[in-house]
Amino acid sequence: MLGSDGNSDTAPSSTRGVDFPVHVLAVHAMGLHLLDYLCFEELAPVCARERRWAFLCVVAPLRLPGATGSPVNPIAVL
Structure with missing residues (x-):
């Protein structure tokens, strides 16, 4: 699992031809579950x-x- 308090990808993408490179790598290549916009307050x-x-x-x-x-x-x- 990969989680953050924002989107894991940059916008606009820094990888030509791939809109969401972290999502592509994590989900498709590694099978990780992503949690975006977590609230840690x-x-x-x-x-x-x-x-x-x-x-x-x-x-x-x-x-x-x-x-x-x-x-x-x-x-x-805890």
Whole structure:
């Protein structure tokens, strides 16, 4: 899994002929799941207060046959 608080790709693309090179490499070539636009505003202060920076990330996408993406609600378990 690769996640960030923004889009993992640059816009416009820096790779000629490939609109979303990180998505192409991660999803198609490596089989990684991508999570874009993660919201860490609530998680960061909790990690700081607990002095813990490692956690279990649980993600349950919707089951959408034939879809290429899904909204998710990732949960950090400290």
